[in-house]
Amino acid sequence: MTLLPLSALELTQHLRTLAQTNVLLEVLDTPVTGEEAPEASGADEPAALADSGADGEDSRERGEDLPATGEEDWFSEALPARLHPETAPDIPQRETLIDYLLWQLDLTPLSPSERAVAWAIVEGIDEVTGYLTLSDEEIQSGLPDGQTIPPAEIESVRRRIQSLDPAGVGSRTLVECLKVQLELLPADTPGREPALRWLIEDPESLTQGARTTTARRLAIPFAALETAWTLIRSLRPCPADGYPLGPETADYVVPDLRVFRSHGRWIVNLEARNQPQLRLDPTLHRWFKDPAHRHEALRTQLREARWLIRGLELRNQSLIRLAQAVVDHQEAFFTDGDTALRPLSLRQIARMVGLHETTVSRLVHGKYLITPRGLMAMRRLFSVPLATESGPETSAAAVRARLRSWLETEDPAHPATDDHLAHRLAQEGIMVARRTVAKYRESLGFPPFRERLKAPP
Secondary structure (H helix, E strand, O other): OOOOOOOHHHHHHHHHHHHOOOOOEEEEOOOOOHHHOOOOOOOOOOOOOOOOOOOOOOOOOOOOOOOOOHHHOHHHHHOOOOEOOOOOOOOOEEOOHHHHHHHHHHOOOOOHHHHHHHHHHHHOEOOOOOOEOOOHHHHHHOOHHHOOOOHHHHHHHHHHHHOOOOOOOOOOOHHHHHHHHHHOOOOOOOOHHHHHHHHHHOHHHHHHOOOHHHHHHHOOOHHHHHHHHHHHHOOOOOOOOOOOOOOEEOOOEOOOEEEEEEOOEEEEEEOHHHOOEEEEOHHHHHHHOOHHHOOHHHHHHHHHHHHHHHHHHHHHHHHHHHHHHHHHHOHHHHHHOHHHOOOEOHHHHHHHHOOOHHHHHHHHOOOEEEEOOEEEEHHHHOEOEEOEOOOOOEEHHHHHHHHHHHHHHOOOOOOOOHHHHHHHHHHOOEOOOHHHHHHHHHHOOOOOHHHHOOOOO
């Protein structure tokens, strides 16, 4: 779960930090080959995934051994390993916690009243801690047009926000925050059940750590309590940790994945040049196999190194599987551009790939793709659905693309008003309110009608 939200650059930095405290762990910048390759992976020691797919396809099926000609060689000729924001189509941003939550809410199906409550709750979240600072009465007073929402509905919406990424955001107390994070973990997570019992039945004793008296009081075996304590310490007491207090532009972006066309299909692979790989130090590993050298401290480090290698493999497999499903869904975009973007929500893609919505959000967050259309954030391929008068739904991103095209080519002496733009969309069967058109226009960087109006020479 720690590795999921990290970009390629952050992942490399994180793994190098861990390797400094684990003598058996070695971080490699390039794929391992020849005699230096780690031993064959098994149940105890899986090799880190390099550039293979999650669905078992071999490298030729994924385009790895194709000659660099025709539609495949755009990549090798045109794109450097690192793209500066000045030349990148998508300038990478370190967004604030509030912006990240609002993006997730935009892709979450909510009724109008639920959305109003959700916005009011998010506005009351402390950006330093991630905790909700407003009471239900204050949330109620912040709703537009004097709406009255039952307390049960406010609590229901708050629970949904707590399940977003970062898990536990919007909690009111530390115990509640930790409890939410535990509840979102898989049921078979070691230590989950005793940790929940501890939080619910005796939270005051958490400051003392795992103790025999606590285990006896809770009727939990001491070994199970130690496992629970390890799990609790891995949780985030402050969900806002790591998010900037204001928008920040990254110095540069290191793409995580590349998208290319092969045999009539759009394929996703890890961008291997930017993906760190892990292995057990071959010299120390051979030395450790001697029973005389099996110290307990090294045994613990070996176990941790194996789990980290396995975690990196699972992270990469999940990332490829998710990105491939997104690209398959948005295949028309790579051919026809933004106007062909289809609606896609976090819940929809989570069901397609069999992951939790929070896991999907973590995987999408901060990930960038190298594509024939340039560098882009993966989140750009997600968009909320908009109803049409007839035919299939369209996406908000496709509507924004239409508006951009119209506004860029309009006559400066006769610019379109928001009402006119809404009417033009309605003629295409897309029913969008004028205020929604105004919001999209502002997000595209176009000023209102009067500011765009230029008198003819």
